[in-house]
Protein backbone atom coordinates (compact mmCIF):
# COMPACT_ATOMS: atom_id res chain seq x y z
CA UNK A 501 0.00 0.00 0.00
CA UNK A 502 1.34 3.46 -0.88
CA UNK A 503 1.78 6.50 1.38
CA UNK A 504 -0.97 9.04 0.78
CA UNK A 505 0.85 11.47 3.09
CA UNK A 506 4.61 11.41 3.47
CA UNK A 507 6.31 14.19 5.45
CA UNK A 508 9.99 13.69 6.06
CA UNK A 509 12.19 15.96 8.19
CA UNK A 510 10.18 19.12 7.68
CA UNK A 511 11.00 22.37 9.45
CA UNK A 512 8.13 24.84 9.40
CA UNK A 513 7.97 28.44 10.59
CA UNK A 514 4.88 30.56 11.15
CA UNK A 515 6.21 34.09 11.33
CA UNK A 516 9.06 33.97 13.86
CA UNK A 517 7.75 30.77 15.50
CA UNK A 518 9.40 27.48 14.60
CA UNK A 519 6.38 25.15 14.82
CA UNK A 520 8.08 21.99 13.49
CA UNK A 521 11.71 21.05 13.43
CA UNK A 522 12.76 17.83 11.67
CA UNK A 523 9.14 16.64 11.71
CA UNK A 524 8.18 13.36 10.04
CA UNK A 525 4.77 11.73 9.61
CA UNK A 526 3.28 9.26 7.13
CA UNK A 527 -0.18 7.88 6.47
CA UNK A 528 -0.95 4.96 4.16
CA UNK A 529 -3.93 4.91 1.83
CA UNK A 530 -6.92 3.35 3.60
CA UNK A 531 -5.43 4.03 7.02
CA UNK A 532 -6.95 6.61 9.40
CA UNK A 533 -5.29 8.68 12.08
CA UNK A 534 -6.29 11.21 14.71
CA UNK A 535 -3.68 13.75 15.76
CA UNK A 536 -4.40 14.93 19.26
CA UNK A 537 -2.71 17.77 21.06
CA UNK A 538 -3.22 20.92 23.12
CA UNK A 539 -3.72 24.46 21.78
CA UNK A 540 -0.67 25.63 19.88
CA UNK A 541 0.75 22.11 19.39
CA UNK A 542 0.92 22.59 15.61
CA UNK A 543 -2.16 20.63 14.49
CA UNK A 544 -3.59 23.26 12.14
CA UNK A 545 -0.12 24.09 10.84
CA UNK A 546 0.33 20.45 9.87
CA UNK A 547 -2.89 20.54 7.84
CA UNK A 548 -1.85 23.80 6.23
CA UNK A 549 1.42 22.15 5.25
CA UNK A 550 -0.55 19.42 3.48
CA UNK A 551 -2.94 21.83 1.75
CA UNK A 552 -0.08 24.10 0.63
CA UNK A 553 -1.02 27.00 2.93
CA UNK A 554 2.43 26.99 4.54
CA UNK A 555 5.71 25.66 3.18
CA UNK A 556 8.60 23.85 4.80
CA UNK A 557 11.95 25.57 5.14
CA UNK A 558 13.86 24.39 2.03
CA UNK A 559 16.37 21.81 3.24
CA UNK A 560 17.94 19.00 1.16
CA UNK A 561 16.56 16.16 3.29
CA UNK A 562 13.02 17.58 3.52
CA UNK A 563 10.19 15.86 1.65
CA UNK A 564 6.48 16.70 1.72
CA UNK A 565 4.55 14.36 -0.55
CA UNK A 566 0.84 13.94 -0.84
CA UNK A 567 -0.76 11.34 -3.14
CA UNK A 568 2.80 10.22 -3.86
CA UNK A 569 3.85 13.54 -5.40
CA UNK A 570 5.70 16.64 -4.24
CA UNK A 571 3.20 19.42 -3.48
CA UNK A 572 4.21 21.57 -6.46
CA UNK A 573 0.71 22.57 -7.57
CA UNK A 574 -1.39 23.31 -4.49
CA UNK A 575 -4.61 23.61 -6.51
CA UNK A 576 -4.24 20.12 -7.92
CA UNK A 577 -3.61 18.77 -4.40
CA UNK A 578 -6.56 20.68 -2.93
CA UNK A 579 -8.89 19.29 -5.59
CA UNK A 580 -7.96 15.77 -4.53
CA UNK A 581 -8.62 16.17 -0.85
CA UNK A 582 -11.66 17.13 1.19
CA UNK A 583 -10.83 19.72 3.83
CA UNK A 584 -12.93 21.09 6.68
CA UNK A 585 -11.34 23.59 9.06
CA UNK A 586 -11.93 26.72 11.11
CA UNK A 587 -9.65 28.70 8.82
CA UNK A 588 -11.71 27.70 5.80
CA UNK A 589 -14.94 28.65 7.61
CA UNK A 590 -13.45 32.03 8.58
CA UNK A 591 -12.09 32.80 5.12
CA UNK A 592 -14.97 31.47 3.01
CA UNK A 593 -16.78 34.24 1.11
CA UNK A 594 -19.89 35.24 3.06
CA UNK A 595 -21.85 36.18 -0.07
CA UNK A 596 -21.58 32.67 -1.61
CA UNK A 597 -24.92 30.90 -1.98
CA UNK A 598 -25.40 27.47 -0.38
CA UNK A 599 -25.49 25.42 -3.60
CA UNK A 600 -22.38 27.24 -4.83
CA UNK A 601 -20.55 26.48 -1.57
CA UNK A 602 -21.02 22.79 -2.30
CA UNK A 603 -20.10 23.18 -5.99
CA UNK A 604 -16.92 25.09 -5.11
CA UNK A 605 -15.53 21.78 -3.81
CA UNK A 606 -14.94 20.73 -7.44
CA UNK A 607 -12.41 23.57 -7.80
CA UNK A 608 -11.32 23.90 -4.13
CA UNK A 609 -12.28 27.59 -4.39
CA UNK A 610 -13.93 29.93 -1.87
CA UNK A 611 -17.04 30.55 -4.01
CA UNK A 612 -17.92 29.71 -7.59
CA UNK A 613 -16.76 31.96 -10.43
CA UNK A 614 -17.94 32.65 -13.97
CA UNK A 615 -14.95 30.99 -15.60
CA UNK A 616 -15.72 27.71 -13.79
CA UNK A 617 -17.98 25.25 -15.56
CA UNK A 618 -20.24 22.70 -13.89
CA UNK A 619 -21.86 19.79 -15.68
CA UNK A 620 -25.45 18.72 -15.01
CA UNK A 621 -24.05 15.65 -13.25
CA UNK A 622 -21.98 17.85 -10.92
CA UNK A 623 -25.03 19.98 -10.01
CA UNK A 624 -27.05 16.80 -9.38
CA UNK A 625 -24.25 15.45 -7.19
CA UNK A 626 -24.21 18.73 -5.19
CA UNK A 627 -27.99 18.43 -4.62
CA UNK A 628 -27.58 14.81 -3.52
CA UNK A 629 -24.88 15.82 -1.00
CA UNK A 630 -27.11 18.59 0.40
CA UNK A 631 -29.91 16.07 0.86
CA UNK A 632 -27.57 13.66 2.69
CA UNK A 633 -26.58 16.49 5.02
CA UNK A 634 -30.15 17.77 5.50
CA UNK A 635 -29.34 21.24 4.16
CA UNK A 636 -31.18 21.22 0.82
CA UNK A 637 -33.68 23.80 2.12
CA UNK A 638 -30.77 26.22 2.65
CA UNK A 639 -29.44 25.93 -0.92
CA UNK A 640 -30.33 29.54 -1.74
CA UNK A 641 -29.11 31.07 1.54
CA UNK A 642 -25.87 33.06 1.63
CA UNK A 643 -22.99 31.52 3.59
CA UNK A 644 -22.76 34.55 5.89
CA UNK A 645 -26.44 34.16 6.81
CA UNK A 646 -26.08 30.57 8.05
CA UNK A 647 -25.49 29.50 11.67
CA UNK A 648 -22.05 28.15 12.60
CA UNK A 649 -23.28 24.55 12.49
CA UNK A 650 -25.06 25.06 9.15
CA UNK A 651 -21.89 26.56 7.70
CA UNK A 652 -19.98 23.50 8.92
CA UNK A 653 -22.40 21.19 7.17
CA UNK A 654 -22.02 23.12 3.93
CA UNK A 655 -18.25 22.92 4.24
CA UNK A 656 -18.51 19.21 4.85
CA UNK A 657 -20.65 18.93 1.71
CA UNK A 658 -18.03 20.93 -0.18
CA UNK A 659 -15.39 18.48 1.11
CA UNK A 660 -17.36 15.42 -0.02
CA UNK A 661 -18.89 16.55 -3.31
CA UNK A 662 -15.94 15.54 -5.51
CA UNK A 663 -15.58 12.17 -3.76
CA UNK A 664 -11.96 12.68 -2.63
CA UNK A 665 -9.83 9.78 -1.44
CA UNK A 666 -8.45 11.75 1.50
CA UNK A 667 -10.49 13.69 4.06
CA UNK A 668 -8.56 16.15 6.22
CA UNK A 669 -10.54 17.47 9.16
CA UNK A 670 -9.55 20.10 11.72
CA UNK A 671 -11.85 19.97 14.78
CA UNK A 672 -14.80 19.20 12.52
CA UNK A 673 -17.55 19.12 15.17
CA UNK A 674 -16.81 22.40 16.94
CA UNK A 675 -19.85 24.63 16.73
CA UNK A 676 -22.23 21.73 16.08
CA UNK A 677 -25.08 20.99 18.50
CA UNK A 678 -25.43 17.42 19.79
CA UNK A 679 -27.76 16.26 17.03
CA UNK A 680 -25.64 17.82 14.28
CA UNK A 681 -22.47 16.46 15.91
CA UNK A 682 -23.81 12.90 16.04
CA UNK A 683 -25.22 13.13 12.49
CA UNK A 684 -21.87 14.40 11.31
CA UNK A 685 -20.00 11.59 13.09
CA UNK A 686 -22.26 8.99 11.54
CA UNK A 687 -21.60 10.53 8.11
CA UNK A 688 -17.88 10.43 8.76
CA UNK A 689 -18.13 6.77 9.75
CA UNK A 690 -20.02 6.04 6.53
CA UNK A 691 -17.22 7.73 4.58
CA UNK A 692 -14.65 5.56 6.36
CA UNK A 693 -16.66 2.44 5.52
CA UNK A 694 -16.68 3.57 1.87
CA UNK A 695 -12.89 3.46 1.89
CA UNK A 696 -11.88 7.10 2.42
CA UNK A 697 -8.62 7.79 4.19
CA UNK A 698 -9.21 10.16 7.11
CA UNK A 699 -6.77 12.42 8.91
CA UNK A 700 -8.42 14.17 11.83
CA UNK A 701 -6.74 16.74 14.05
CA UNK A 702 -8.43 17.70 17.26
CA UNK A 703 -8.23 18.27 20.98
CA UNK A 704 -11.69 16.77 21.47
CA UNK A 705 -11.59 13.03 22.19
CA UNK A 706 -15.32 12.64 21.59
CA UNK A 707 -14.97 13.43 17.87
CA UNK A 708 -12.67 10.46 17.21
CA UNK A 709 -14.90 7.65 15.86
CA UNK A 710 -14.18 4.04 16.86
CA UNK A 711 -12.96 3.30 13.30
CA UNK A 712 -9.97 5.62 13.77
CA UNK A 713 -7.65 3.35 15.68
CA UNK A 714 -4.29 5.07 15.21
CA UNK A 715 -3.57 8.14 17.31
CA UNK A 716 -0.65 10.53 17.33
CA UNK A 717 -0.04 12.66 20.41
CA UNK A 718 1.43 16.01 19.38
CA UNK A 719 2.90 18.55 21.79
CA UNK A 720 4.94 21.66 20.97
CA UNK A 721 5.49 20.48 17.39
CA UNK A 722 6.78 17.04 18.40
CA UNK A 723 5.18 13.62 18.23
CA UNK A 724 5.42 12.46 21.84
CA UNK A 725 3.69 9.11 21.24
CA UNK A 726 2.09 7.23 18.38
CA UNK A 727 0.12 3.97 18.37
CA UNK A 728 -3.28 2.47 19.00
CA UNK A 729 -5.96 4.16 21.09
CA UNK A 730 -6.09 1.06 23.29
CA UNK A 731 -2.43 1.58 24.23
CA UNK A 732 -2.15 5.36 24.28
CA UNK A 733 -5.46 6.55 25.67
CA UNK A 734 -4.69 6.34 29.37
CA UNK A 735 -5.34 8.87 32.12
CA UNK A 736 -1.57 9.33 32.55
CA UNK A 737 -0.78 9.94 28.85
CA UNK A 738 -3.64 12.39 28.37
CA UNK A 739 -2.84 14.21 31.63
CA UNK A 740 0.77 14.65 30.50
CA UNK A 741 -0.26 15.72 27.01
CA UNK A 742 -2.58 18.47 28.27
CA UNK A 743 -0.65 19.31 31.48
CA UNK A 744 -3.90 18.76 33.29
CA UNK A 745 -5.23 15.81 35.33
CA UNK A 746 -7.62 13.92 33.06
CA UNK A 747 -9.90 10.94 33.70
CA UNK A 748 -10.92 9.04 30.58
CA UNK A 749 -14.30 7.44 30.11
CA UNK A 750 -14.85 4.85 27.40
CA UNK A 751 -18.13 3.57 25.96
CA UNK A 752 -18.74 1.57 22.75
CA UNK A 753 -15.36 2.50 21.31
CA UNK A 754 -15.81 6.24 22.01
CA UNK A 755 -13.80 8.24 24.54
CA UNK A 756 -14.59 11.31 26.59
CA UNK A 757 -12.23 13.25 28.88
CA UNK A 758 -13.35 14.40 32.31
CA UNK A 759 -11.44 16.52 34.85
CA UNK A 760 -9.09 14.22 36.80
Ligand SMILES: Nc1ncnc2c1ncn2[C@@H]1O[C@H](COP(=O)(O)OP(=O)(O)OP(=O)(O)O)[C@@H](O)[C@H]1O
Pocket residue numbers: 514515516517519537538539540541542543544545546703
Ligand atom coordinates in the same frame (compact mmCIF):
# COMPACT_ATOMS: atom_id res chain seq x y z
N1 LIG B 1 0.42 33.31 11.46
C1 LIG B 1 1.18 32.98 12.52
N2 LIG B 1 2.25 33.73 12.89
C2 LIG B 1 3.02 33.37 13.95
N3 LIG B 1 2.80 32.28 14.70
C3 LIG B 1 1.75 31.52 14.39
C4 LIG B 1 0.88 31.82 13.29
N4 LIG B 1 -0.09 30.88 13.24
C5 LIG B 1 0.17 30.02 14.25
N5 LIG B 1 1.27 30.41 14.93
C6 LIG B 1 1.86 29.72 16.09
O1 LIG B 1 2.20 28.41 15.67
C7 LIG B 1 1.97 27.48 16.73
C8 LIG B 1 1.09 26.36 16.23
O2 LIG B 1 -0.20 26.88 15.90
P1 LIG B 1 -1.38 25.97 15.34
O3 LIG B 1 -2.47 26.87 14.91
O4 LIG B 1 -0.83 25.01 14.36
O5 LIG B 1 -1.80 25.17 16.68
P2 LIG B 1 -2.99 24.16 16.92
O6 LIG B 1 -2.39 22.90 17.45
O7 LIG B 1 -3.85 24.06 15.72
O8 LIG B 1 -3.78 24.88 18.12
P3 LIG B 1 -5.37 24.98 18.42
O9 LIG B 1 -5.72 23.74 19.19
O10 LIG B 1 -5.45 26.20 19.29
O11 LIG B 1 -6.12 25.13 17.14
C9 LIG B 1 1.38 28.29 17.88
O12 LIG B 1 2.41 28.59 18.79
C10 LIG B 1 0.88 29.53 17.21
O13 LIG B 1 0.91 30.64 18.11
Ligand SMILES: [Mg+2]
Pocket residue numbers: 543544545670
Ligand atom coordinates in the same frame (compact mmCIF):
# COMPACT_ATOMS: atom_id res chain seq x y z
MG1 LIG C 1 -5.83 24.56 15.31
